[in-house]
Amino acid sequence: MRDLALGMPIMSQETLAEESGKEITVRKILPEDKRAIVSLLRTCWDSELVTSRGNVYDASTLPGFVAIDRNKSIQGLVTLTVSGGSCEIVTIDALQQGIGIGSLLFDSVVQLCREHGVTSLWLVTTNDNLNALKFYQKRGMRMLELYPGAIDFARANLKPQIPALGQNGIPLRDEIKLELTII
Numbered sequence: 261m262r263d264l265a266l267g268m269p270i271m272s273q274e275t276l277a278e279e280s281g282k283e284i285t286v287r288k289i290l291p292e293d294k295r296a297i298v299s300l301l302r303t304c305w306d307s308e309l310v311t312s313r314g315n316v317y318d319a320s321t322l323p324g325f326v327a328i329d330r331n332k333s334i335q336g337l338v339t340l341t342v343s344g345g346s347c348e349i350v351t352i353d354a355l356q357q358g359i360g361i362g363s364l365l366f367d368s369v370v371q372l373c374r375e376h377g378v379t380s381l382w383l384v385t386t387n388d389n390l391n392a393l394k395f396y397q398k399r400g401m402r403m404l405e406l407y408p409g410a411i412d413f414a415r416a417n418l419k420p421q422i423p424a425l426g427q428n429g430i431p432l433r434d435e436i437k438l439e440l441t442i443i
Contacts (some may be wrong), residue, residue: 271316274362284319284361286368289339291325296334306421308339312350313435314382317341319351325368327354329360336342336361338369349383357391366399368430373442381442387434388426401438410435 287299298320301308308320319339327336336354349369351416354361373381382404385392397403411432415422426432 268349280356282335282356282359284327284335284359284364286325289324289326289337293334294320297326297337298351299353300334300337301351303355305351307419309419310351311418311422312348313437314413314416314418315408316349322350323350325365327365336365337389338365340369342376345378346377346380346430349381350385362395363399366395370440370442379442380439382439384435384437386426386432387436388428388430388432390428390430393436396438398438398439401440403436404439405437407435407437409433438443 272348298308301310301319306427308318310319317339321322322339322341324337324339324381326334329335336352339350340350341350342348347369349366352365354365359385369382372378381401382402383396384407385396393403411422411434415424415432
């Protein structure tokens with residue numbers, strides 16, 4: 261696994277100012293972000309441990325980017341792994357949805373892939389995550405594979421705290437792989 265994000269310069273020019281008055285800057289994860297990242301992951305995932313395709317990741321140890329506000333408080337996070345010409349987004353979270361934080365994080369990963377010749381950006385989401393499916397498809401990702409029962413397997417064998425019911429009361433059972441070809 262190559263660690264591309266740790267060699268990435270801070271992207272202080274990419275900011276987002278919304279009517280809410282938030283100014284958001286995206287930069288690479290730094291060692292001093294660890295405590296805040298663990299807190300964010302526990303808020304969003306109930307743990308630092310995340311499963312994807314039968315793997316368990318400690319997302320707090322992965323490279324990626326944070327979205328910070330003008331007070332240097334982390335408002336969003338994307339973590340990733342890179343292997344060969346392929347990059348997986350392991351987690352992507354925004355504490356406040358709908359103001360562009362997720363888009364800035366996603367775009368930062370796409371930019372990273374382009375700069376390092378990575379041609380495949382992919383991720384796995386769950387069957388209940390309708391907002392994520394909409395978000396990723398609007399950014400050009402395509403559904404590539406369905407893994408029926410993958411969440412049932414992860415719950416039974418890897419991470420028992422995964423709930424049986426997901427968003428919108430939808431039974432949480434399957435993983436869906438989405439991919440963006442980077443050109």
